[in-house]
Structure formats: C-alpha cells, structure tokens
Amino acid sequence: MKYYILIVACCFINIVHSQNCDSRFYGEVHDFHDGSPIIAATIYIETLDKYTTTDIDGKFSIANLCDGKLIVSISHLGCETKRLEIQISGDSFYVINLEHHIEELNEVKVEGKTITKLTKTSQETLLKTDAIERFSAFSLGDALKQVSGVSSINTGNSIVKPVINGLHSSRIIVMTNGVRLQDQEWGIEHAPNIDLNTVGSVNVIKGADALAYGGDAIGGVIVLQPSNVSLKDSLYGKTIISGHTNGRGFSLNSSLTKTYKKGWYVGAQATMKRFGDFETPDYNLTNTGLNSKGFSIKSGYKTFERGFNIYYSYLNNDIAILKSSHIGSIEDLVNAINSQQPLVIEDFSYNIEAPRQDVTHQIIKADFYKRFKKFGRLQVQYDFQNNQRFEYDIRVGDDRDKPAIDLTLKTHTIRTNLKVDSKSDRTYKFGLNVGYQNNFANPETGVRRLIPDYDKYDAGAFAISDFRLSDKTNLNLGFRYDFSRIDAKKFYITSRWEERNYDADFSNIVIDDLGSQLLTNPVFDYHNISASAGIAYKINDNDSFMFNYGLSNRAPNPSELFSDGLHHSAARIELGDLRMKQETSNRISGTYKYNRNALSINLEAFYNQISDYIFIEPTGTELTIRGAFPVWSYNQTNASLLGLDVTANYKFNEHWLLNNKSSFIKGRDLTKKQALIDIPSFKTVNILGYSNKRWLQLNTELQSELVLRQNEFPDNNFDVYIPTTDSEVLLDISSPPPTYHLLHFHNDITLNLSKQTNLNIGLNITNIFNTSYREYLNRLRYFADDLGRNIMLQVKFNY
Amino acid sequence: MNTLKNNLKSTFLILLSTIIFTGCSDDDNPEVVIQEEVITTLTATLVPEGGGTTITFKSLDLDGKDGPNPPVFTVSEDLLANTTYNGSMEILNETESPAEDVTEEIKELDKEHQFFFQATNSIATFTYVDFDGDSNPLGLEFTLTTSATPGSGTITITLRHEPNKSASGVSDGDIANAGGETDVQAIFPITVK
Numbered sequence: 008m009k010y011y012i013l014i015v016a017c018c019f020i021n022i023v024h025s026q027n028c029d030s031r032f033y034g035e036v037h038d039f040h041d042g043s044p045i046i047a048a049t050i051y052i053e054t055l056d057k058y059t060t061t062d063i064d065g066k067f068s069i070a071n072l073c074d075g076k077l078i079v080s081i082s083h084l085g086c087e088t089k090r091l092e093i094q095i096s097g098d099s100f101y102v103i104n105l106e107h108h109i110e111e112l113n114e115v116k117v118e119g120k121t122i123t124k125l126t127k128t129s130q131e132t133l134l135k136t137d138a139i140e141r142f143s144a145f146s147l148g149d150a151l152k153q154v155s156g157v158s159s160i161n162t163g164n165s166i167v168k169p170v171i172n173g174l175h176s177s178r179i180i181v182m183t184n185g186v187r188l189q190d191q192e193w194g195i196e197h198a199p200n201i202d203l204n205t206v207g208s209v210n211v212i213k214g215a216d217a218l219a220y221g222g223d224a225i226g227g228v229i230v231l232q233p234s235n236v237s238l239k240d241s242l243y244g245k246t247i248i249s250g251h252t253n254g255r256g257f258s259l260n261s262s263l264t265k266t267y268k269k270g271w272y273v274g275a276q277a278t279m280k281r282f283g284d285f286e287t288p289d290y291n292l293t294n295t296g297l298n299s300k301g302f303s304i305k306s307g308y309k310t311f312e313r314g315f316n317i318y319y320s321y322l323n324n325d326i327a328i329l330k331s332s333h334i335g336s337i338e339d340l341v342n343a344i345n346s347q348q349p350l351v352i353e354d355f356s357y358n359i360e361a362p363r364q365d366v367t368h369q370i371i372k373a374d375f376y377k378r379f380k381k382f383g384r385l386q387v388q389y390d391f392q393n394n395q396r397f398e399y400d401i402r403v404g405d406d407r408d409k410p411a412i413d414l415t416l417k418t419h420t421i422r423t424n425l426k427v428d429s430k431s432d433r434t435y436k437f438g439l440n441v442g443y444q445n446n447f448a449n450p451e452t453g454v455r456r457l458i459p460d461y462d463k464y465d466a467g468a469f470a471i472s473d474f475r476l477s478d479k480t481n482l483n484l485g486f487r488y489d490f491s492r493i494d495a496k497k498f499y500i501t502s503r504w505e506e507r508n509y510d511a512d513f514s515n516i517v518i519d520d521l522g523s524q525l526l527t528n529p530v531f532d533y534h535n536i537s538a539s540a541g542i543a544y545k546i547n548d549n550d551s552f553m554f555n556y557g558l559s560n561r562a563p564n565p566s567e568l569f570s571d572g573l574h575h576s577a578a579r580i581e582l583g584d585l586r587m588k589q590e591t592s593n594r595i596s597g598t599y600k601y602n603r604n605a606l607s608i609n610l611e612a613f614y615n616q617i618s619d620y621i622f623i624e625p626t627g628t629e630l631t632i633r634g635a636f637p638v639w640s641y642n643q644t645n646a647s648l649l650g651l652d653v654t655a656n657y658k659f660n661e662h663w664l665l666n667n668k669s670s671f672i673k674g675r676d677l678t679k680k681q682a683l684i685d686i687p688s689f690k691t692v693n694i695l696g697y698s699n700k701r702w703l704q705l706n707t708e709l710q711s712e713l714v715l716r717q718n719e720f721p722d723n724n725f726d727v728y729i730p731t732t733d734s735e736v737l738l739d740i741s742s743p744p745p746t747y748h749l750l751h752f753h754n755d756i757t758l759n760l761s762k763q764t765n766l767n768i769g770l771n772i773t774n775i776f777n778t779s780y781r782e783y784l785n786r787l788r789y790f791a792d793d794l795g796r797n798i799m800l801q802v803k804f805n806y
Numbered sequence: 807m808n809t810l811k812n813n814l815k816s817t818f819l820i821l822l823s824t825i826i827f828t829g830c831s832d833d834d835n836p837e838v839v840i841q842e843e844v845i846t847t848l849t850a851t852l853v854p855e856g857g858g859t860t861i862t863f864k865s866l867d868l869d870g871k872d873g874p875n876p877p878v879f880t881v882s883e884d885l886l887a888n889t890t891y892n893g894s895m896e897i898l899n900e901t902e903s904p905a906e907d908v909t910e911e912i913k914e915l916d917k918e919h920q921f922f923f924q925a926t927n928s929i930a931t932f933t934y935v936d937f938d939g940d941s942n943p944l945g946l947e948f949t950l951t952t953s954a955t956p957g958s959g960t961i962t963i964t965l966r967h968e969p970n971k972s973a974s975g976v977s978d979g980d981i982a983n984a985g986g987e988t989d990v991q992a993i994f995p996i997t998v999k
Contacts, residue, residue: 632867733926
C-alpha cells in the first residue's frame with residue numbers, strides 16, 4: 008500500500024546525484040475538491056524542524072535543503088493533516104492536495120466530530136449513539152419514539168413498527184448501512200429486522216424528500232449508519248449489559264474494532280437478548296417472550312480518495328405472540344373484547360410457543376468508492392439480503408410443528424451514486440439502482456399462501472441538486488423515476504375469483520384451471536415519479552425556517568394486491584385487490600426553528616394529501632365451515648394527513664433542563680368524509696432533566712408521557728351472530744382505549760477508569776406507577792393490557 | 807490498488823451474472839398447497855327410536871375454510887316433539903374425488919376430537935353414546951331428545967380438534983373451556999312440531 012500518500016505530483020528529476028545542500032522544496036497546496044489554492048497551510052519538515060506557510064496563491068518554498076528523504080506534515084484548519092515522505096533531489100516541486108471542509112464528509116469523519124444531518128431542507132431529526140444505546144435491549148421502533156412525530160404500531164411489545172407522521176410499513180424506507188432493508192415490511196406484524204446495536208446514528212427524515220434512498224417513502228426515511236471508523240492505529244470496543252425486571256430479561260452486546268492509520272479497519276459485533284413472559288400490572292402476558300441473536304462483521308479500507316467496505320450481518324428473532332390473541336373464530340374475538348382480560352393467564356415462563364414468529368435476516372454488502380479531483384465522488388454498491396420468515400400458529404395433529412407461513416425473500420441490489428461537489432456552493436447527486444427480488448412461499452406449510460410466489464424487478468434513477476444561494480439560503484431540488492414490475496404466480500379458489508369479479512377483468516391471467524382452484528400469473532408494471540423541492544432560510548443566528556414540497560408515488564405491495572384468505576396469526580380473513588392503483592402523495596411542510604439564549608423551539612408542520620391511499624379495515628364477517636371470521640379488506644380512498652410536531656428545550660441553568668416533545672396529527676378519509684383508521688393520537692412527552700459533570704457525569708431525568716384517547720376514528724363496529732347463544736352481539740372492534748399517562752425515570756453516571764476506558768451505569772424505570780393502559784396502535788389491545796413497570800439496570804463499558 | 811479495483815470489478819461481474827441467472831432460471835409454476843384435513847361436509851343422520859322418518863342435518867361448504875361462499879345448512883324435515891333420535895355423524899372432504907371420508911380418521915384419532923352439541927330455546931338435549939380410549943366422550947354417535955313441547959330454535963354442532971377433554975364441563979358437552987381448534991361449526995335452524 009504505497010499509494011497512501013495523497014500526491015498527484017510531477018517531479019523534476021535531477022540527473023545530478025552528487026550530495027547537494029542547495030536544493031529547494033517548493034510547491035502548491037490545493038483543495039482536493041475544486042483545486043482552489045489553500046492559503047496559510049503549514050508545511051512542517053519534521054526531520055529538520057523547519058516550517059513555512061503557504062501564501063495567498065497556496066504556494067510555498069523552503070530553500071537550502073540537502074538531497075534525500077524528508078518527512079513533511081502539511082496541516083490546515085478544517086483539513087486533516089497529511090504526513091508525507093518526500094524525496095528531494097535538486098529543486099523539487101510538489102502539488103499537495105488537502106481534504107478541505109472535512110466536516111461535511113461522511114466517510115472520513117474523525118471520531119468526536121458532530122455527525123451531520125443528511126438533508127439541509129427537510130424535516131430531519133438525528134439520534135446519536137448515546138440516545139440509541141439506551142435502547143440496546145429494545146427495538147428500533149422503541150428508540151425512534153424519542154423523535155417527535157414518530158410513534159409505533161405494535162403487535163404486542165416485541166413487534167414494534169415505526170410510524171412517521173401517521174404512516175408506516177411500506178411507506179417508510181429503512182436504510183441500514185447503505186442497504187435498503189427488504190424484510191417483508193408490508194405486514195403490520197413484521198417488525199424491521201434491525202439490531203440497534205449495529206447502529207451508530209439514526210437519521211429520521213419525515214416525508215419523501217430524501218430521494219436518494221427511494222421514491223416511494225411517502226411516510227419518511229430512517230437512515231441507520233454504523234459508527235464512524237477513525238483513521239488511526241487503534242483498537243476499541245464496547246460492551247453493554249442490561250437486566251430487566253419485566254420479562255426477567257437480559258441483553259448483552261459486545262463489539263470490537265481495529266483500525267489502522269493507513270485506512271484499513273476490521274470490526275465485529277454480537278448481540279444476545281433473552282426475555283420471558285412480560286407482565287402488566289395485574290397479570291402475566293403468557294407467551295410474550297423473545298429470544299434474539301445477532302452478529303455482524305465488517306472490514307474495509309477507507310481513505311479520503313478511495314476505499315471499499317464489506318459487511319455481513321445476521322439477525323435471528325424468535326418472538327412469542329400473546330397466547331390469548333389466538334382466536335378460533337369471531338365468537339372468541341367477541342369474548343376477548345368483552346372480557347377485558349386475557350383468556351389464558353399462566354405462570355411466568357421463558358418458553359416461546361405458538362403463536363410465534365421466527366425471522367432470520369442476513370445482509371451481505373460490498374461497496375467501493377473513489378473520489379475524483381475537481382469533480383466528486385463515485386460509489387458503487389452491491390447488496391444481497393435474505394429474509395426467512397416463519398410464523399407458527401397454534402396447530403394441531405401432524406401439523407403441530409409446521410409453520411403456517413414460510414416465506415423466503417431474497418433481494419439483490421446494485422446501486423451507484425455520484426456526488427459532484429467540486430463547487431462549494433452547489434452539489435449534485437446522481438444515482439442509479441437496479442434490483443431483483445424473489446419471494447418464495449413454501450407449499451409445505453399445508454396452508455394456502457397468504458402471499459404468493461413472485462419476482463420483482465426494480466430500476467430507479469435520481470438527480471438531486473443542492474444550492475447554497477447565499478450564506479442564509481439553501482435550495483434543494485430533486486427528481487426521481489422508478490420502474491417496478493411484479494410478476495406473481497398465485498392460486499385463487501374459483502369461488503373467491505368469482506366473488507371478486509376477477510373473472511370479468513382478469514380472465515387473461517389465468518394460466519391453469521385445477522377445478523376448484525385457478526393458477527394465475529398477474530404481472531403489474533408501475534412507473535413512479537417523485538420530486539422534491541426545499542428551501543432553508545436563516546433569518547439570523549437565532550431564527551430559521553424551511554419549506555418543503557414533495558411528490559411521491561408508491562406502488563401497492565404484495566399483501567395489498569394478493570392477500571386472500573385466513574391470516575392465521577391474526578385470525579382474520581385478509582383480502583387484497585388486484586385492482587389496486589398506486590398511491591400518490593403531495594406533501595408540503597414547513598419548519599420554524601427558534602433558538603435564543605436558553606430556549607430552543609422546533610416546530611414542524613405538514614400537510615400530506617394522498618390520492619388512492621391504501622388501508623386495511625374491518626368490513627364484516629365471512630362464514631366458513633369452521634365458523635365465522637372477521638374480514639379485513641384493503642381499500643383505497645383519498646386521504647389527508649395534517650400534523651404538527653413540536654420539540655422544545657429550556658435550560659434553566661448549567662444543570663437543569665426542561666424538554667417537551669408533542670405531536671398532533673389528524674387523518675381524514677376525504678371520500679367518505681370521516682376519520683382515517685389507525686392514526687396515532689395526541690401525545691406529549693415532558694422531560695425534566697438534571698446533569699452534573701462533577702458528580703460522575705450524572706444525568707438524570709424524569710419523563711412524563713401523556714397519550715390522549717384517539718377520539719377520531721371510523722366506526723367499523725358491526726353485529727355478529729353468536730350461534731351458541733343464538734344472539735346478535737355488537738363487535739366493538741373500533742373504539743380506542745382511554746387516555747393514559749405514564750412516568751419514567753432515567754439515571755446514569757460515568758466512571759472514567761483510564762484515559763481510554765469508561766464505565767457507564769444506567770438505571771431506568773419505565774411506568775413507575777405500574778399504570779394499566781392500552782394503546783390504540785397496539786393490535787393486541789383487544790386481548791390484554793400493555794406493559795407494567797420495568798426496572799432496568801444497564802452497564803456500558805467503553806474500551 | 808489496481809488489483810483491488812480489478813478484484814472488485816470481477817466480483818461485481820460475478821454478482822451481476824448471479825442475479826441474471828437466478829432471475830431467469832425460475833420459470834416453474836408453484837406447487838399447489840395440499841391442505842391437510844379439509845372438511846367440506848358434515849352430515850348428521852337421525853333415526854327416531856321406535857321407527858319413523860330418518861332425518862338428516864347437512865352442512866356443505868365446497869370451498870372449505872378459505873372460500874368466500876358460506877356453508878349451506880339443510881335440515882331434511884322437522885323434528886317430532888318428545889322423541890329420541892339415534893344420531894350418527896359423517897364427515898367428508900368432497901374437494902377430492904372420490905370424496906375422502908374424514909370420519910374414519912376421527913375414529914382413529916378419537917382422543918384428539920370431540921363433538922359439541924348446543925340447542926337454543928331448550929328444544930333438544932343431547933347424550934354422548936361413543937367414547938375415546940380414555941373414556942371421554944367423542945360424539946360420532948349420540949342421541950338427540952326433543953322437547954316435550956313444540957318450538958323452534960337452532961342446533962349447533964361443533965367439532966373441535968385437540969380440545970382439553972379434562973377441562974371443567976367438557977366431558978358433559980360444555981364447549982366453553984374446551985379450547986383446541988374448530989374444524990367444523992354447523993348451525994341448523996330447527997322446528998320441533
């Protein structure tokens with residue numbers, strides 16, 4: 008690796024080889040990006056203890072040197088210092104390129120530098136490592152709830168999906184380490200397969216403005232980035248251990264990274280979590296344990312000019328689902344809703360029994376980048392993801408141990424990104440991506456496929472430009488086009504085919520008639536156009552605002568198109584529709600930031616109008632030979648979402664802090680003129696914090712979380728006939744649970760064991776008063792209360 | 807660095823060809839899912855004690871548990887008041903041809919099955935006649951005794967797979983604590999005259 012020196016130089020070769028001490032070392036120092044001269048850079052000859060600085064043209068000269076080797080270091084404010092070995096042979100001229108405005112570069116960030124936001128004109132929130140580590144034992148969805156405007160839709164407490172401004176699942180892109188996560192995110196009960204411990208920082212971008220990641224993120228983009236690798240010879244790592252009273256669980260995470268000054272690095276990380284049954288204030292939540300194992304390894308070579316990374320990650324989550332949520336028919340559902348208590352309550356156990364999910368996600372990634380002088384940076388990346396999802400239902404007889412759902416999703420993606428940043432006042436980003444995805448639904452389950460086998464092909468291209476119009480104004484414009492084709496092979500029961508009137512509209516896609524079933528080959532092409540425009544204006548040092556407009560399309564996902572039949576883990580019949588059209592979102596948003604003395608306020612407002620918004624809602628019951636089941640159908644409507652997210656901070660003094668995060672959102676079905684289903688209710692979180700660096704860096708905070716009852720919801724209740732009692736009973740499937748208020752406590756101290764090592768001890772209590780509550784966006788709210796008090800002790804060892 | 811670049815280039819080429827290859831090779835049609843224990847038909851045959859017209863209750867759902875068409879419940883004739891009928895059950899899977907007789911399987915796995923009978927408006931009472939290897943009721947054979955006075959209501963017959971036969975009341979035919987999985991639930995509108 009003799010190429011580590013960042014020199015693009017021309018040398019004057021002196022043929023005379025006699026010992027000469029009249030030689031001159033001279034040259035110019037340039038900015039790598041745009042080639043402009045760097046003024047007042049220091050040129051220091053370490054071997055001779057001589058130095059000079061560059062002039063207004065970036066030129067320098069040191070005379071009276073003897074021929075031979077010199078060690079020179081070149082430094083400048085805002086640049087990373089370069090150390091070079093120089094061969095002097097007569098008068099020698101060098102052009103030295105320095106990496107200027109280093110703080111803007113993601114790739115060579117020195118540890119300790121602020122992690123920057125990814126956008127300048129979008130509503131974006133950044134969570135740093137400290138804020139993430141606190142959730143080491145929890146899920147991504149739990150950690151993201153620290154961001155105002157982000158809530159979650161849950162299936163129990165271990166399956167947590169983030170909701171950004173009221174939108175979730177396929178409407179949110181999760182990028183992990185540069186890879187767009189493909190883990191069957193269409194399902195509400197499918198949590199993102201992310202081990203938070205692989206993550207160094209999280210950027211939450213609301214709305215679809217981050218076109219570089221995809222055009223269909225109507226809800227937003229969550230960008231997870233690993234911790235930065237510093238360019239020095241170092242070996243470091245951390246271990247986080249936590250123990251929890253609720254669920255009697257523990258979590259263990261450990262990582263180790265070795266870095267070399269020349270740019271090489273290698274690292275590994277492993278996580279293990281084990282929880283038993285969780286509990287509410289009043290009873291045990293039988294069969295709610297969790298067993299999670301994961302590890303990742305990474306290696307690569309990183310310099311400013313070029314580098315590559317390879318990465319592999321493995322994550323297996325075995326998640327138990329509340330036993331009482333398994334219902335046999337609508338009669339059980341009525342009983343469950345009316346009884347207000349789970350039907351099965353057993354003693355605590357670590358056992359994970361059906362119903363349960365066993366999901367394994369693997370990612371392989373390789374990328375390569377090169378920076379071109381006076382031009383920009385090109386990156387090429389390939390990634391492969393394998394997602395294996397088993398869902399085990401309570402089954403009987405020979406099928407007992409067979410999964411009811413067995414899906415394997417394989418995704419290959421190649422993406423290239425070009426960033427042209429040679430001009431400091433404008434940046435252009437261009438990108439291309441192609442992808443191939445295959446879903447295989449294993450017929451061995453003995454259960455008709457809820458999601459069919461399909462191949463999906465994607466291709467996308469984008470162009471984004473950032474302009475700095477003045478010191479106060481930034482402008483961003485972006486455009487993106489995506490093509491996607493879904494080519495499925497799906498069996499329909501003939502009676503369902505006819506009931507949905509597909510025989511009239513789709514008779515051409517039938518490829519085989521098996522009597523009671525038809526094999527069809529639906530092929531759908533979608534063209535998605537997305538665009539964004541944003542402007543950020545800084546009125547003065549204290550006030551600034553941003554305005555943004557985003558247009559995006561989202562193609563319907565496989566469940567919205569193809570779902571057909573009994574979803575066993577949900578005990579409901581789910582029906583998709585082949586006629587689904589793309590959703591189109593027009594979102595405008597405005598942000599105002601106020602920052603004066605002790606007070607800072609961030610107000611984020613948005614209005615999102617979505618044409619052909621796809622949603623699932625209860626539509627009645629279907630009687631089968633096994634009894635009646637609730638039917639949930641996917642429908643489309645024109646919808647609007649309007650909301651305001653507030654983050655406010657007030658520092659009383661050096662130690663005391665008050666923080667508020669509130670979000671308000673209103674979702675309307677514009678066609679039916681009623682509220683939308685599954686819209687998060689008003690939530691406000693107030694934190695009173697005290698910190699004192701002198702008392703072992705004490706941080707302590709008391710958190711109050713108030714969630715009001717969602718009073719705006721569609722009434723999808725209906726009467727059901729209960730044969731055993733010969734009665735019609737109202738099935739209250741719609742009414743949201745009441746308002747709740749929880750108090751949480753967090754406390755941590757840090758002990759410095761040596762210069763390089765410290766020990767952080769944290770004590771967290773959530774739901775201090777052991778309050779009983781249910782959350783509207785928890786699908787298991789029909790069956791049981793949410794979690795009671797949890798005391799967690801976390802020990803974090805940095806070395 | 808050049809070798810590195812070349813290595814990367816060839817890696818990408820290999821990966822690209824893998825994608826193209828996997829993308830084109832899989833043109834086979836997916837296999838039909840063979841659903842185990844599909845039940846389409848339940849027939850209860852009721853022979854009055856001391857002679858008379860045999861009555862049949864039939865539930866037929868040819869698209870089974872996943873199809874949209876509801877089961878059709880038919881009762882061949884009104885029941886007579888104050889009469890005891892000797893009942894027997896036949897369970898079929900008519901999606902196969904010839905139809906598969908599921909009754910045999912229930913008999914073989916008798917400990918894993920139980921029928922439950924319920925009548926509204928007290929129009930009938932039921933007694934188990936057959937028992938499994940553990941002497942718990944099964945219900946393929948049963949008696950139905952109609953009320954002394956005429957009336958109308960429904961009779962619900964439920965077949966549970968792996969019920970908890972030792973749970974309270976289950977051996978007396980109370981379904982409330984039975985658990986397990988419902989294989990068939992048939993609701994017959996009945997008139998006792």
